[in-house]
Amino acid sequence: xxxxxxxxxxxxxxxxxxxxxxxxxxxxxxxxxxxxxxxxxxxxxxxxxxxxxxxxxxxxxxxxxxxxxxxxxxxxxxxxxxxxxxxxxxxxxxxxxxxxxxxxxxxxxxxxxxxxxxxxxxxxxxxxxxxxxxxxxxxxxxxxxxxxxxxxxxxxxxxxxxxxxxxxxxxxxxxxxxxxxxxxxxxxxxxxxxxxxxxxxxxxxxxxxxxxxxxxxxxxxxxxxxxxxxxxxxxxxxxxxxxxxxxxxxxxxxxxxxxxxxxxxxxxxxxxxxxxxxxxxxxxxxxxxxxxxxxxxxxxxxxx
Ligand SMILES: C[S@@+](CC[C@H](N)C(=O)[O-])C[C@H]1O[C@@H](n2cnc3c(N)ncnc32)[C@H](O)[C@@H]1O
Numbered sequence: 001x002x003x004x005x006x007x008x009x010x011x012x013x014x015x016x017x018x019x020x021x022x023x024x025x026x027x028x029x030x031x032x033x034x035x036x037x038x039x040x041x042x043x044x045x046x047x048x049x050x051x052x053x054x055x056x057x058x059x060x061x062x063x064x065x066x067x068x069x070x071x072x073x074x075x076x077x078x079x080x081x082x083x084x085x086x087x088x089x090x091x092x093x094x095x096x097x098x099x100x101x102x103x104x105x106x107x108x109x110x111x112x113x114x115x116x117x118x119x120x121x122x123x124x125x126x127x128x129x130x131x132x133x134x135x136x137x138x139x140x141x142x143x144x145x146x147x148x149x150x151x152x153x154x155x156x157x158x159x160x161x162x163x164x165x166x167x168x169x170x171x172x173x174x175x176x177x178x179x180x181x182x183x184x185x186x187x188x189x190x191x192x193x194x195x196x197x198x199x200x201x202x203x204x205x206x207x208x209x210x211x212x213x214x215x216x217x218x219x220x221x222x223x224x225x226x227x228x229x230x231x232x233x234x235x236x237x238x239x240x241x242x243x244x245x246x247x248x249x250x251x252x253x254x255x256x257x258x259x260x261x262x263x264x265x266x267x268x269x270x271x272x273x274x275x276x277x278x279x280x281x282x283x284x285x286x287x288x289x290x291x292x293x294x295x296x297x298x299x300x301x302x303x304x
Pocket of ligand 1: 027028030031034035112113114115116117133134135138162163164165187188189190193194
């Protein structure tokens with residue numbers, strides 16, 4: 001959030017809606033966590049982007065009044081500690097990936113672990129195809145929230161409700177994805193929830209489906225260890241997040257990315273913080289004893 005945005009967890013005049021709906025279980029819950037941060041950015045005084053879908057989800061779940069920033073401190077399964085620790089991480093990766101995807105000009109976008117990503121609703125992507133791959137419950141929540149808010153996608157959005165452990169390539173192609181044409185693949189906030197075997201399988205499937213000219217936008221994080229456990233802000237949201245982290249890809253991840261056929265150039269979160277003049281939380285800032293996060297906007301390497 002920008003400096004003059006309402007402080008997360010300090011807006012006691014923003015009650016949780018009386019008709020609160022249950023939050024999703026398991027790893028799907030993490031999609032609400034990051035959507036809440038985009039909603040807070042969207043509703044700040046000087047937002048870096050607007051995200052009407054994230055706002056709609058907050059209202060639908062009863063986590064905020066319409067047009068009001070979510071109030072993390074009183075949410076079921078508190079999110080204030082995690083949000084405090086992450087600083088502007090979600091805003092930074094949103095800005096970086098929005099820019100990369102826009103610059104790519106690719107008109108087939110596949111969001112892996114799409115969760116409550118609102119790009120199909122908020123980017124000026126009329127005519128672009130956006131395929132959203134995630135477990136069914138998370139995608140259903142998104143559609144219910146959008147319907148309740150009367151929100152329509154701008155892009156040609158296609159839901160692909162399937163677990164990444166299943167045969168999602170077949171489901172994606174059946175949904176209209178064309179593997180003969182280049183695509184932009186996005187794995188934002190995803191690989192930390194996959195084991196090494198799951199991450200390797202995802203990468204080899206992505207490679208098999210990638211025509212020349214495709215790009216891969218992926219976030220990879222170094223394991224946090226006990227950094228969040230020790231944080232003064234530790235709460236139920238922190239513990240819930242830690243319980244679903246698997247950290248599949250090895251770090252530093254450059255050789256792993258290249259080994260899967262993609263150019264290994266990356267920006268770190270700290271570099272994005274400098275570029276967009278936003279705060280990086282201490283646990284994610286190596287200069288203050290934190291871990292690294294890398295953001296790849298990779299080109300497909302020539303096939304060997
Ligand atoms: C932190 S959220 C990120 C969502 C979205 N990419 C974003 O940045 O807003 C992680 C997402 O990965 C999804 N996910 C994790 N493991 C998955 C799996 N095995 N199959 C499908 N989706 C998965 C979760 O359901 C969740 O929506």
